Amino acid sequence: MIKITHLHHEYEDKIALRDLNLEIPSGKIFGFLGHNGAGKSTTLKSITSVIEPTSGSIIVDGLDLAKNRLDVKKRIGYVPDTPDLFLQLTASEYWNLIASIYKINLNEHQDRLHELTDLFSMTESIDTQIQSMSHGMREKTIIIGTLLVNPDVWILDEPIQGLDPQAAYDLKEMMKDHAAKGKTVIFSTHVLDTAQQLCDEIAILKDGSLIYDGSVQALLADHPNQSLETVYLEMAGRKTDQADIDKLTEDGDEK
Structure with missing residues (x-):
């Protein structure tokens, strides 16, 4: 299990993560969803020691990352974006x-x-x-x-992009097999159909903040007859106000 507590990270002109608290269980495929800049890659890079977060702690299988960095690294395999x-x-x-x-x-x-x-x-x-x-x-x-x-923990940042259909299918099958052995698979994706197909649990980030953490099944049960894509856009997508709707209507009428 990976436990993230009060994880916060700031770049020079931007807060990338805001007090992230999260537990990622073993034996599951855990997905990170969010728009570009939402904090997905920052979280994954913090777990893999690519960057040092501004504050907060990360515990991997009982080991404090800050105090056992080399031992934790040996447990992790990382595919960057x-x-x-x-x-x-x-x-x-x-x-x-x-x-x-x-x-x-x-x-x-x-x-x-x-x-x-x-x-x-x-x-x-x-x-x-x-x-x-x-x-x-x-x-x-x-x-x-x-x-x-x-390694026990696979961390894959947008692993499907760029792969041909056969390679993407084979990788997804290997991810399922790894989790079935009690290991951990963490990946980020913008392809929501893939997330719905693969993930046991997901975290949805928006502007560096966590807005959902839980199972895909529970999220969809709360939104019957909707796809994960639709639910995600309702939660994290751009809000269209009435002025935007009126403008779109006017444009359509002019055509």
Whole structure:
């Protein structure tokens, strides 16, 4: 379980997170939803130690992140929202780097690596430099590195974007399997159909504040006959006032 308490983060000219309190259970797929700038990536980067929050605490499986940063990092695999990392390396060199960071013997994981490269159609690209790859291929390279070491906690920031339909389907199936083993999957997405399909629980953020935390099933039960997309837009979407409606009506009449 991951427990986030009074997490707050400020950039120079913006409050990115406002007193976030949240518990993310093990054995679940937990989704973060919100518009651009809502605080999703800031939260994920705080958990993964990419950034240091202004204040607050994060406890991962009973370990205080601030006091046990290295031990917590070993439990987490992270796929960032932009796969533009280590561009001078080939895919194979990147996987070797990840294996060394997590102190695993890559020779002992060759079967797993072959399985993943076959699954994500990367077998012919293992010696390709990352900077020459398409966005989707870079994404697959980073994902394979995370899945290769198979840590307890997967944190995936917009992992589906850029993937072809087959790769997206395969990744979603692996996310389900990981959670079914009692592990934790955390991901952010703008694709609300994907969130409705995959997530056991979600957190909805707006302007750095938490506006919903709970199960998808409970949220939809409170809004019968509505999709998650519709409910989300009612909660976090742009409010259209009467002046906007009148203007749209006038424009339509003029046409």
